Amino acid sequence: MHRxxxxxxxxxxxxxxxxxxxxxxxxxxxxxxxxxxxxxQWDDTNKQRFNKFTNLNVQAKGNINSAVSQNNNTNKIDxxxxxxxxxxxxKIISGILEQFRANDLEILHRIDEKTLEEAIxxxxxxxxxxxxxxYSFRKLLSKKHxxxxxxxxxxxxxxxxxxxxxxxxxxxxxxxEYNKKIKEIENSIEKxxxxxxxxxxxxxxxxxxxxxxxxxxxxxSLSQASNLLSANKDQVMELIGQTKISDEDIKSKTMFExxxxxxxxxxxxxxxxxxxx
Amino acid sequence: MKIVFDTGVLIGFSxxxxxxxxxxIKGDIGEFLITTGVxxxxxxxxxxxxxxxxxxxxxxDQLNDFVFTIQPSDKQLDDKTKEILNxxxxxxxxxxxxxxxxxxxxxxxxxxxxxxxxxCLAIEERTTRMLIEDPxxxxxxxxxxxxxxxxxxxxxxxxxxxxxxxxVSVIRSVDLLSFAYERGMLKNSIKNKExxxxxxxxxxxxxxxxxxxxxxxxxxxxx
Numbered sequence: 344m345h346r347x348x349x350x351x352x353x354x355x356x357x358x359x360x361x362x363x364x365x366x367x368x369x370x371x372x373x374x375x376x377x378x379x380x381x382x383x384q385w386d387d388t389n390k391q392r393f394n395k396f397t398n399l400n401v402q403a404k405g406n407i408n409s410a411v412s413q414n415n416n417t418n419k420i421d422x423x424x425x426x427x428x429x430x431x432x433x434k435i436i437s438g439i440l441e442q443f444r445a446n447d448l449e450i451l452h453r454i455d456e457k458t459l460e461e462a463i464x465x466x467x468x469x470x471x472x473x474x475x476x477x478y479s480f481r482k483l484l485s486k487k488h489x490x491x492x493x494x495x496x497x498x499x500x501x502x503x504x505x506x507x508x509x510x511x512x513x514x515x516x517x518x519x520e521y522n523k524k525i526k527e528i529e530n531s532i533e534k535x536x537x538x539x540x541x542x543x544x545x546x547x548x549x550x551x552x553x554x555x556x557x558x559x560x561x562x563x564s565l566s567q568a569s570n571l572l573s574a575n576k577d578q579v580m581e582l583i584g585q586t587k588i589s590d591e592d593i594k595s596k597t598m599f600e601x602x603x604x605x606x607x608x609x610x611x612x613x614x615x616x617x618x619x620x
Numbered sequence: 621m622k623i624v625f626d627t628g629v630l631i632g633f634s635x636x637x638x639x640x641x642x643x644x645i646k647g648d649i650g651e652f653l654i655t656t657g658v659x660x661x662x663x664x665x666x667x668x669x670x671x672x673x674x675x676x677x678x679x680x681d682q683l684n685d686f687v688f689t690i691q692p693s694d695k696q697l698d699d700k701t702k703e704i705l706n707x708x709x710x711x712x713x714x715x716x717x718x719x720x721x722x723x724x725x726x727x728x729x730x731x732x733x734x735x736x737x738x739x740c741l742a743i744e745e746r747t748t749r750m751l752i753e754d755p756x757x758x759x760x761x762x763x764x765x766x767x768x769x770x771x772x773x774x775x776x777x778x779x780x781x782x783x784x785x786x787x788v789s790v791i792r793s794v795d796l797l798s799f800a801y802e803r804g805m806l807k808n809s810i811k812n813k814e815x816x817x818x819x820x821x822x823x824x825x826x827x828x829x830x831x832x833x834x835x836x837x838x839x840x841x842x843x
């Protein structure tokens with residue numbers, strides 16, 4: 344049974360299970376966190392893909408829980424990310440290509456985050472599209488029913504060719520062909536997901552919505568965020584409603600203050616007159 | 621009283637099936653204004669999207685029933701919109717570059733506010749609301765999110781923006797609904813506090829920028 348605390352505080356809520364009367368702190372919104380741990384959610388293949396760098400360190404040191412190896416891993420990723428020029432489409436695509444080849448979800452995640460941040464600051468829709476591609480690849484790679492499908496090999500080869508071509512086209516002054524190629528890559532992701540995925544809305548559509556909600560969290564207005572990512576505003580609103588963005592905001596006025604404003608500007612006697620009529 | 625509505629409020633009310641309430645409360649409140657841009661975003665743009673078509677049809681019904689007055693786009697509104705857009709998108713600077721935080725749609729609503737001398741904007745999203753009410757709080761959010769960068773607020777531009785807008789208050793769907801409930805305008809549809817609570821939560825989960833804490837605090841103090 345879910346029981347919310349009287350005051351919402353950073354999403355911590357108590358859930359009392361029948362078997363556990365003490366209750367445990369879990370997130371109210373993100374139910375995934377109720378799973379025992381990250382490893383239970385994925386099989387070994389996925390774990391290996393996600394923790395590629397960690398596993399390399401583990402093999403070298405023979406210590407699974409070594410905090411040192413994790414720090415080294417984080418440093419390696421930070422170094423890798425810091426070397427990418429996120430203002431330059433060519434460099435971003437090269438990074439995406441490299442990590443897509445390596446099936447590295449963690450670095451792809453960092454690339455989509457940093458690319459989105461740059462797209463927000465520069466308000467560049469072309470870079471925002473690359474964030475969508477990086478995000479979509481990460482999602483495709485994380486789904487084992489897609490990754491293990493016989494169709495994956497063909498998609499992977501085509502995608503690598505397309506990305507290589509996009510890198511070449513991004514160097515040209517005329518960006519028409521480049522933009523066309525980027526659209527083609529997105530279409531190819533959509534088709535693959537529609538063919539192999541379980542959901543009605545494809546990964547690219549969801550990526551637009553998710554990244555637009557992140558752009559909103561970064562401080563862009565709802566329309567600005569939706570337009571930057573070419574996302575559906577209704578869908579973005581729905582997603583924002585499921586996040587903690589509003590709960591973490593700094594409050595400027597209370598509901599009472601806003602209602603008081605309406606009360607002062609809309610006299611009550613006017614209402615009574617209307618009722619009498 | 622004149623209230624200018626942004627897209628979000630209409631979408632929020634429509635998604636939660638609360639849209640017919642507008643016709644119930646309009647007579648008591650005054651004039652509800654929207655721009656052609658808002659109409660386009662709520663109706664025309666999602667006409668072919670089957671997930672949101674029902675919502676767009678419901679909003680269209682409200683327009684056909686003259687609940688909302690559509691302000692046609694003209695040169696004066698366009699010029700004002702561009703002026704506001706230029707100002708709002710140069711209030712915050714990040715690493716020496718202006719941060720484009722507001723879009724044409726929101727700027728058009730602000731321009732309509734300014735031209736019609738309306739003193740109330742109904743908007744769900746927090747960026748435009750905070751820009752009007754508390755730009756320093758918005759600056760804090762931007763600093764928190766873009767932690768590695770220098771972010772500045774150009775007070776000169778902000779003051780110009782505020783003087784152009786005049787004395788404007790911002791409300792959200794939850795405020796409008798609660799006001800209507802308190803005034804007894806919704807006796808047929810929002811029968812008691814439990815109905816109100818559910819409606820407020822439904823609006824929140826559909827994207828209204830209100831916190832659980834705000835809703836709970838309001839309901840606790842509501843007689």
